[in-house]
Amino acid sequence: MINKNIKSNFISGFLVFLIALPLCLGIAKASGFPPIAGIYTAVIGGLVVTFLSKAPLAIKGPAAGLIAIAIGAVDELGGDDPILGYKLTLAVIVISGLLQIAMGFAKFGKMGDMFPISVIRGMLAAIGVIIISKQIHVILGVVPSAKSPWGLLAEIPHSILNLNPKVAVIGVLSLALLFVHPLIKNKTVNKLPAPLLILLLAIPLGFVFNLSNEHSYTLGSLDFEISPSQYLVVLPENFFSGITFPDFSQLLSYTSIKYIIMFALVGSIESVLSAKAIDALDPNDRVTNLNKDLVAVGIGNTIAGMIGGLPMISEIVRSSANINAGAKGRMSNFYHGLFLFLFVLLAAAVIKTIPNAALAAMLVFTGLKLASPQEFIKIKNVGFDQLLQFLTTLIVTLWTDLLVGVASGIVLKIVIELVQGVKLNEMFQLNTQVSASKDGLVIKFNGIASFINYLKFKSLIDAQPKNQKIILDFSDCFFIDHTFLNNINNIQNKFTKEGGELIKVGFEKHHFQSQHHLSSRRLVTNPLQENTPEELTKRAQSIKEFAESHNLDFEANLSPSFVRPYLSAFSILSRLRRANNFILGTREHYSFMIFDITYVKADDFSTETTTATIALVFNIAKGGIPDFYTQDKSNFSNLKTKYDMDLMEKSNLTPFNIYGNNEELIDTFFTSDIISLIAEQPYRIECKRREMLIHKEWGLLSEGKSMEYMLSFVDNLGNEVVKKRFEEAQV
Structure with missing residues (x-):
């Protein structure tokens, strides 16, 4: 078991390293730091903090959520001297790290629970807008003149009209690849991390466009300049020569104190929220000691600030990739840091060929997710009061800074409650x-x-x-x-x-x-x-009418304790938040439920909920039904591929794979009728302990025909499985 865990952690650490490398470089550049600063932080997070935190599956490193604070500190503290601003910001990071250590010992690890959710979401959306406003110009190969987020956004049309074609091709294609990547059907390509694919695209294009050599070129009547120092990643001569020490000379200034509080407060909140989200994804249900983790992050930030690095958090994207890659424990974080250290030490020349436009594309994509229209819709659906808090935090942050923005959102929330009669x-x-x-x-x-x-x-x-x-x-x-x-x-x-x-x-x-x-x-x-929960929504009323028309039972809401035992065998249980709109049916030899669920979906800096319609088939005759699933899901890393379905291809059916450990039982269970039935429909199936979970790409089914199709598929599959069981019994 120990050797197996070492192998799993080693492999997952390597895969996370492939994702972390470009992200660390891009976050550092966007923060006004040298690119190597992001690597320093991730290396410390891996080689040092791993043994202080003991967080089971968290990856420690720089995060895009702190870009707005970092670049603000560099600009305000340094004025026209970015190098001085960088060194003064390092001093701020050191002290904020010490403050985080004190917060951890004071058991502030649970403070993430007390901040209003809509205010936190507004803060993250503002961070997303700030990232987009700055990095969109890098994608286009233009240096903007504006400094504020509003000015940078207003200058986007000017940058589009004056883009550098060679740079823009790399940046726009990289951004497009990030959107297209989830839609790629090729399994080999789909399994490769999107950041790695971007490097595989951007680096060759950089050579094609000769970005490594300073030159000018003409396109039509326009002339353009290429400067390697502007358009490619710049690294020091070696890993150690880039180490920079902080300047503590302005530590007692108002600006320094403001950014110490911002780094400590926002960084701690993000790290705590991310750690909780990572725990929710842990297949072994382990729980991170948040106070101890905050102390460890504080120590890591203190060390990072002392040698020229960015602040770190428990980073959700890399941690999610770590879990999906099959990590078993904290050593995967160590290996990810080790690989980064060795790569920069031995292969720095490769890093120097990475176009900045490609790194900017990754950050813009992150910003778009943080500030997506869906975030506004989700907040609005919770209530108009939440939308007001969200928008206030967002707008004030963009006009001022994160600290004032968060404070304004909290003050507004208190005012709204006072208006409603709260003392x-x-x-x-x-x-x-x-x-x-x-x-x-x-x-x-x-x-x-x-x-x-x-x-x-x-x-x-x-x-x-x-x-x-x-x-x-x-x-x-x-x-x-x-x-x-x-x-x-x-x-x-x-x-x-x-x-x-x-x-x-x-x-x-x-x-x-x-x-x-x-x-x-x-x-x-x-x-x-009064507006009681018994009032049915339009969707619930429609599903109720559908259930009654098929002589099935309907329940708008059932206690979570009712549905959780049926989902206990499936990974979705740990992320389940709510279930409603139940259609319940009992046939002669099996039972089923079709219902909507709300579950946690990990995002870059927080966990957001999404909805899906699923079906459960249960109470099937015992024996003869293997554990399997018909979709390649990385959280089933202990299972292995059985075979590709040649039969379906010959029958002009949609090919799918079956995965499971018991190959003999799978061979006997999957008859041609069952294979054809599954292939003819767009549903995915997971079967554990003779219970089948059925869904359509984790999406919400519309009422009407979509629900009709799922009910038909459930009945047909149930009948085929039962028929097979009776045939085996007769034999």
Whole structure:
């Protein structure tokens, strides 16, 4: 087992290194730091912090989320001297690292739970806009004159009209590849990390366009200049010669103090949120000690600042890739840092051929995800109050800085709650009554449940055994905010994993800000203002009518404890947040459910939720059904490919692969009828412990024909499996 883990961690560390190399270089350049600074940070995060944190699967390194702070510090502290600004910013990073160590010892690791979610999302969206505003010009090969995000955005049309064609070709193609990569059907290409594919495209184009030699060229009537120092990555002569020491001369200035707080606060929040997201993806359900991890990150940042590196966090994108590559433990982070160190030490010449436009494309892609229109829609769906907080944080951050932006979002949130009748002193109080009943432990809330007093509630709930049933009664709670409800939703999984149950009740007389299940809500006394969860959405009503037309049962909402046992064998369980719109059916030899789920989908700097419609077929006759899946999923790394379906290709059916360990059982189970049935439909199947999970590329099915097709497929598959079981029984 130990040797197997070493091999898995070594391979995953190498794959993460391929992703981390261009990202570290690009983040450093975008931050106003030398490119080598990003490598220093990742190397320290791998070779040093690995043994201090003991975070199971987290990859430590520089993150795009801190670009806005870093470049702001360099510009403000250095003025017209970027080298001086860089050295003064290093001093800020050192002190912010020490502050993070103190925060970790003071158990601030849980503070990520108390910040309003919409404010954090607004901050991340602002970071995304700032990244885009700066890096889009690098993609086009133009040096902008503006400095502020608004000015840089306004200057984009000018840069498009004055782009450098050779550079722009590399940048635009790299950006296009990032969008196209998930759509590529070739399995070999699809498995390669997108950053690696970009390097494989951009480096040869750099040679074709002769970017390594200073020259001019003419296109039509226009003349263009190529300067290697501007368009290619620049590295010091060797790994160690790039080490730069901080300048502490302005440490007590207002600007330095402001950026110390920003680095410590924003970096800690991002690292904590990312660590929690990584834990949610861990197939072994391990939990990171957030306080200890914060101390480790602080030590890493202190060291990085002392030698010329960027600040680090637990980085979600590289960590997700690490998990998908089959990492078993923290040593994969060590190997990723080791590979970076050896590559820069032995193959620096290769790095010097990487076009900056390609690195900028990766960052613009990241920025577009952070500030995508979908983020606005998701926040709006939770409630107009959340959208106001989101937009305020976003706009104020772009006009000023992150610290002021976050503060303005929090102040607005407090004002909104005060307008709704919440008293200021109640925000800091947690009024609960704990009692025992025949149903379990009951925690009854009075006053308000706010993001400010959530940590008091968490201390209360953490002191309770998780293997019991706890009922949270909000019937007398005047106001419950979105952040509080979202955090409760997250800790429900812990209870389920340990055999317990956490249930929320008492919302019958509350007014909801929206129909979102986690929207803020306020107690009302006028029955005409009540908006109870029993009111069906348009989708729920349509699915109910569909179920009734097929003589099936429908339930709009069921307790999570109902569905989780059926999903316990599948990896989606650890990311499940909510299930609703249930169609339930029982046939003679099997049962099934078709329903919508809301689950966590890891993103670059936070976990965002998305929805899908899935079906479960269960209570099938025992025996003769292998564990398998019909889609190449990296989190099933312990399974191996059985075979490609030549039969389907001969029958003009869509080819698919079957994966599983028991090849003999797979051979006997997959008859030509079952193969044809699966191939004719766009569904993917996972079968574990004789239960089948069916979905369509993890998407939400529309009501009507799509639901009709899934129901038909479920019945046809169930009948084929049952028919095969009876044939075997007769033999």
